[in-house]
Amino acid sequence: MRRAYIDSHLSLVDAYREATRWAEAIDCVIGPSTAAIERSPWLERSGIPLGVASNRHTRFTARPHGLVVAWCLNLEEILELEHRNQLSGVVAVQAPAGLRPWVAAHNVEHIGEDALETVPAVPPSIKALVKGITSMAVTNQGLTDKRERSEAIQALTYFHTRGHHLDPLQLTLEAIRNDWPGQAPIELAQIAHDVRAGRQLRHSNRIDEELLAEWANAA
Incomplete structure (x- = not known):
């Protein structure tokens, strides 16, 4: 396109x-x-x-x-x-x-004359996180399914508690790159904003912690 x-x-x-x-x-x-x-x-x-x-x-x-x-x-x-x-x-x-x-x-x-400011380079760990969640059927339903939303909350909470910076712009960018449908990229960014703000979002631990660690350590 x-x-x-x-x-x-x-x-x-x-x-x-x-x-x-x-x-x-x-x-x-x-x-x-x-x-x-x-x-x-x-x-x-x-x-x-x-x-x-x-x-x-x-x-x-x-x-x-x-x-x-x-x-x-x-x-x-x-x-x-x-x-x-x-x-x-x-x-x-x-x-x-x-x-x-x-x-x-x-x-x-x-x-035109003045291009929009670029989004800071996305760290490999954030790319791995979004790509990993994408493989769990997000491309079909976005985050409307409570199971997929739970996976996103779990992954973002894991990253946040281990000191990873969750930039909503970078997360939105990667979700768009991975063909997340409709408003799903914006919803992912909002979850990240809430996690950073200390909100306790309900979720179940659907993703194996070893896999989360693999994403977090991606280089």
Whole structure:
């Protein structure tokens, strides 16, 4: 899939022009809400099909397809957009800093003057942790299954109690790299945030401790 992002320093008009140039042919524009699209009335005059990422009632009813302009979407919305639809490309307009893990995971092309700050290099141990959890069927259900959520909590708690730094951005990045579906990468980052904050999250010990130690000692 082709991917690009346009930094927020460009006006929406200029950003749309750059998106059109990069894409060559745009199939639809998907915004976060009806109001977000209505704030740029010239979009309706463009003749491009318009839709929204939310499930709320709207007069903009285009379904995401082909090459999509992600109009001011956040990370959660872009991950859901890519997960639930067969797309040939995505170009994110007014890309917020929150898109950094998505940009890094897919080596997304930058259009504009100021690229988003890079995510710090991911340690081998964190890569091993996420890859290990991925092998336990996370790619099918994300963390909606309580067993898979329990595995994530166990692994992150093990790492935290042994002094490993749990960076939510790095965890999100690795989960995206490992094709975790929809919002699952963000959910993993939230679990890490809660573990670091000292919250006692209920879980069972489903992963063998020797395997956890193997991940933690990866080099």
